Amino acid sequence: MPPELYYLSNFHKGLDWLVERSADLLDDAERAFIERFSGLAQASQALLVRMIMRKGPHFRASKLTYPEIGCPREAAAPLLDSGWLDTRAGLSLAELFEQLRKDELARHLPAARPHGRLKKNELLDLLAAQHPAPRPFTEWCPALDDPLYSLTVGALCERLRLMFFGNLRQDWSEFVLADLGIFRYERVEIGPESRGFRHREDLDTYLAIQCCRDDWEAGQPLQEVLAALRGLDCQNPYLARRRDKVLFRIAQQLERDAELEHALELYGECRYPDARKRRVRVLERLNRPTEAHALALEAQRNPENQAELQLIERALARLDRQLGLGKRVRPVETPVARLDLTLPARGECVELAVARHLSTADAPVHYVENSLVCSLFGLLCWEAIFAPMPGAFFHPFHSGPTDLYSADFRSRRAEVFARCLQRLDDGAYRSHLRQVYAAKQGIQSPFVHWGALDETLLDLALRCIPAAHIKAWCLRLLDDLRANRAGMPDLIQFWPAEGRYRMIEVKGPGDRLQDNQRRWLAFCAEQGMPVEVCYVQWATA
DNA sequence: CGAGCCAGCG
DNA sequence: TTCACACATTCAA
DNA sequence: GAATGTGTGTCTCGCTGGCTCGCT
Ligand SMILES: [Mn+2]
Ligand SMILES: [Mn+2]
Numbered sequence: 001m002p003p004e005l006y007y008l009s010n011f012h013k014g015l016d017w018l019v020e021r022s023a024d025l026l027d028d029a030e031r032a033f034i035e036r037f038s039g040l041a042q043a044s045q046a047l048l049v050r051m052i053m054r055k056g057p058h059f060r061a062s063k064l065t066y067p068e069i070g071c072p073r074e075a076a077a078p079l080l081d082s083g084w085l086d087t088r089a090g091l092s093l094a095e096l097f098e099q100l101r102k103d104e105l106a107r108h109l110p111a112a113r114p115h116g117r118l119k120k121n122e123l124l125d126l127l128a129a130q131h132p133a134p135r136p137f138t139e140w141c142p143a144l145d146d147p148l149y150s151l152t153v154g155a156l157c158e159r160l161r162l163m164f165f166g167n168l169r170q171d172w173s174e175f176v177l178a179d180l181g182i183f184r185y186e187r188v189e190i191g192p193e194s195r196g197f198r199h200r201e202d203l204d205t206y207l208a209i210q211c212c213r214d215d216w217e218a219g220q221p222l223q224e225v226l227a228a229l230r231g232l233d234c235q236n237p238y239l240a241r242r243r244d245k246v247l248f249r250i251a252q253q254l255e256r257d258a259e260l261e262h263a264l265e266l267y268g269e270c271r272y273p274d275a276r277k278r279r280v281r282v283l284e285r286l287n288r289p290t291e292a293h294a295l296a297l298e299a300q301r302n303p304e305n306q307a308e309l310q311l312i313e314r315a316l317a318r319l320d321r322q323l324g325l326g327k328r329v330r331p332v333e334t335p336v337a338r339l340d341l342t343l344p345a346r347g348e349c350v351e352l353a354v355a356r357h358l359s360t361a362d363a364p365v366h367y368v369e370n371s372l373v374c375s376l377f378g379l380l381c382w383e384a385i386f387a388p389m390p391g392a393f394f395h396p397f398h399s400g401p402t403d404l405y406s407a408d409f410r411s412r413r414a415e416v417f418a419r420c421l422q423r424l425d426d427g428a429y430r431s432h433l434r435q436v437y438a439a440k441q442g443i444q445s446p447f448v449h450w451g452a453l454d455e456t457l458l459d460l461a462l463r464c465i466p467a468a469h470i471k472a473w474c475l476r477l478l479d480d481l482r483a484n485r486a487g488m489p490d491l492i493q494f495w496p497a498e499g500r501y502r503m504i505e506v507k508g509p510g511d512r513l514q515d516n517q518r519r520w521l522a523f524c525a526e527q528g529m530p531v532e533v534c535y536v537q538w539a540t541a
Numbered sequence: 542c543g544a545g546c547c548a549g550c551g
Numbered sequence: 552t553t554c555a556c557a558c559a560t561t562c563a564a
Numbered sequence: 565g566a567a568t569g570t571g572t573g574t575c576t577c578g579c580t581g582g583c584t585c586g587c588t
Contacts, residue, residue, distance in 0.1 A: 006551080055548065101583070120584070169552075176551055182577050256569085281567085314566070321564095350557090370555080399576090444576080451576095486555060511557055512565090 004068035005042065010175035011049045012038075014164050017395070021195045022163055025203060033084075033156055040078055047075040048084060048153075053172055057151040058091065058099055058137075064149070076149055089150035090134030097124050099137070099148060108141040163203060164395060166196030166402065168210065174397040184443045185397050186386045194394040196402075198236075205232055205239050213246050222250070226266075237406075244270035251278070260286050273304040277311045284315065293319040305483050310515050334525040337532040339504070345538040350508035351490045354534055358493060358504070364460070365493045365504075371452035372461060373473045373488050378447025379436045380429060380474060384416040385445065400446035405482045421474060424467040433462060447485070460494040464501040472527050487516030489524075489531060502530035509537055 001009045015034055018026070026034070037045060046069050051059055064072040079085040097105065102120055105112045111130060115123055137148035162168055177183040197203045209232065216225045229247060234240035251266035255278065264282045267275045276299050283292035296316050303309040317328055343353050351367050359365040366372070378385065385400060386393075389412055392401035403409050410417060423429040437458055442450055477484050489505040503524065505517060513521070513533070524531040 053549090102585095173551085177577080180551065180577090182551085311567095318563095318566090490556095508557080510559075514556075516555090 001042075002068070005046055006176060006179075007053065007172070008042070008046045008049050011045075011052075011172060013175065014172060015160070018160060018163055021192065021394075022197070025163060025195075025197060025200050027200070030156060030160065033153060036082060040082075041075075043069050043075040044078045047072060048079055049172075051085075051149070051151050052154070052157045057154050058089070058095060059149050059151070060099060061147045061149065073147065076147075079149075084151070084153045085149045086152050087138065087147055087149060088136045089148075089152075091137055091140060091148075092134045093128055093131040094124060095134075096137070096140050097121075100141070104141075104144075108144060159203065159207070162206065163196060165397070166394060170397060178397060183397070185399065186440070186443050186445070187396070188386055188393040188398070189388040190393050190395070191388075191390060194391055196394050201233070202236050202239060205234060205236075206242070208232055209239065209243050209246060213249075216246070216250060226250070230269075240271065244272040244275075248272040248275055248278075251275070255282060273308070276304065277308050277315075280312065280315050284319070289319050289322050293323060305480055306519055307483055307515055310519065333522055336521045336525050339532050339534040340537075341534060342537045342539050350511075350536050351506045354504065354506045354536060355491055358491075362497060363493055363495045365491050366457055366460075367490060368452065368457070368488075368492050369490055370486050370488045371449040372457065372492060373477070374447040374485055375449050375453045376433070376461065376470055377474050377477050378445045379433045379440075380423065380470070381417060381420040382436050382440060382445070382448075384413050384420050385447070387413050387416050389413065399444035404446060409481065410478050417478065421471060424471040424474075427467070429467060429470070430462050433458065460496055461492075461501075463496050464494040464499055469527070469529055472523075472529075476523060483516065484520075487514065487520045489517075489520070491534075500530070502532060505531070505533045507533060507535050 015037070019034065023031075037048070040048075046066070047064065050064070050066060050069070061072045061076070064076075066072075069075050076085055080087065091099070096109075097120060100108065105120075105123070106116060109127075111127055112123055115126065118126065158168070161171060165171075165174075174183065178185060197206070208228065212225050212229050215228075216222070229243060232239075232243055234243050247266055247270040251263045251270070254260075254263035254266065260282050264279060264286070267279045267282065276295065280292050280296050280299065283289075283295065292315070296312050296319060299308060299312045300316065303312065320326065320328055341354065341357065343357055346353065348356075355365040355367050385404075387401075389401065389403070392403050394402075401409070403412070423432050437453075437455075440448070489503040491504040491506060492501060493504065494501045505513070505521065507513065521531055521533065
C-alpha cells in the first residue's frame, strides 16, 4: 500500500487485530461491514477512513479533497451504494449552520439575509423557532452544487474502536502518532487471547452506561436514566464500578439540589467507595443522627480506605456530641514542623515564591508535588507495572495495565514487586533507576512524569534521599495506588553535600491542608522523614 | 486586516 | 474530557 | 475547624489553514 495511505493501512491493522482476537464478539452488521469494506476500491476505503477519523457525521464533498484519494464524488459512490453514506439525512438548522459559512447562509437561507450584522450563533437563535424541522441538505440549499455526505456507520465504527482500545478516549490516530514517536508506549508481550472485552454483553453494557451518562448530562428525565442504569446487569466488576460511578454522580447532584432522601437512596444503591461517607453526611443533614451514628460506626470498623476513615472520625465526633455520648479521645498525631514566612507579593504563585526564597546554590529547591515520588516509584517498579499479566495489556497503545487500580493489582504481581523493592535493600537501586531512566526515557507510564524529572533532579534525589524513605513511600503507594498517588508536599530541598533533604508543603493565606495532604504529612512524620508545612503571609507594601 | 479559535494532520 | 490543587463561602461551636 | 462549592491548569505533539468576529 502506498505510504500516503498510512491511515488506511493502520485501520486495516486494527480490523485484522479484531478479527483475529474478537471475531466472536462481532455482531452480524459489524462482520458484514468488515467483509464488505475490504472488497471496496482503495480510494473508497480511504475516504471512509478519513471520514471516520474526522468530526462528522456530515461532510461536504468540497471538504473532502485529498490528493491520495482523488475525486471525492467518485470515491463516495460505492459508499453510498453500501448505505454507509447518505445524502438525504435530515439536518437541523443548527447542523446546517455548521456546514455553511456565514456568506453561504445569506445566499441560501432567505430568512438570514436581513441580519448580516448578527453573529452566527445569534442568527441561529433568532431563526431556530422558524425552522424546527430537520431537512435534507439538498432541500435546504437546492442551488448549491456540493453534495453533503452523512456517515451512517459512525456508531458501528465507534463500537469497533471501543472493542479495539477498550475505551472511547483513544482513537485510530494512536497508530500514526506511535509510529512517529510522538506517543511512545512500552512494548509488552500481548497474548493472542488478550482482548478488551470477554463477552459481547460487556461491550453493550459499556455503551449503555456511557449512553446513560450522556443522557443525564443532556438533561434527560432522571427517572428514565435511572431505570436504564438499574436495568443493566453488571457482573463484571469493572463495569459495575463504571455504572456505580454514574449513579454516584447523579446522587451527588441530587444532594446539591437538596433532594436528600433521593440522594440517600441512590448512595445506598451503589458500591462506589465514597458512597458510604456521603450517606453518613446526608443522614446528618436529614437530622437522623442515630442512623448516621450507626452507619459511621460500621464504617469505622471496616473502612473502605483511609480517606473514608478520616471523614468518619470527624463525623463521629460531631454525632457523639449531638447524641450526648461521651467525649472521644483524639488519637495523638505526630506533630509536623511549622515554618512561617512573610514574603513580598510579586505576581508569582506561593509555591514558587517560597522555592525562590529558600533555594540556595548549595541547597536547591524543586517544585515537585506528586511527580517526584511517583516517578521514583514508576522507575523502580517499571517491570512490575508493565509485567505481561493476562488481560492487563491487549493492544500496543497502553500507558499502563488496565487492572492498575483493582484490588488484586499488587498481589497478582507480588514476586516482581518484591524483586523491585529488594533493590532498595541491597543498594542496587541507584544504578537501576538511572538505567531505567535512560532506557525508558519518554515512554508513557502512569507514574513517571518525564517532563518533571530531569537528570539533575534524579541525581539529587538519589544522592540525598535514603533508600529506606523511598521504600516507605513505595509501600504506601502500593497500599492504595489510587488514593496515595496524590497529596505529597509541594517542594523538596536537597543538600547534596550533606546527603540530606526536606519536604515542604506551602500554604498561602487562606489555604489549608487537604485530607490527603494531612495523611501524607502524618505518614512522613511518623516515619521520621523531614517534612514541614510553610505558612506564607504577603508583606503589605 | 489581524487576533483567536479549532479541526485537521502526520 | 478528568484530576489535583488552591481559593472562596458558609455554618456551627 | 469543617464542609462545600468554584476556579485553574493540565489538555499527553506542534503546526497549519479556514473561519469568525471585531476593529479600522
Ligand atoms: Mn500544591
Ligand atoms: Mn500547597
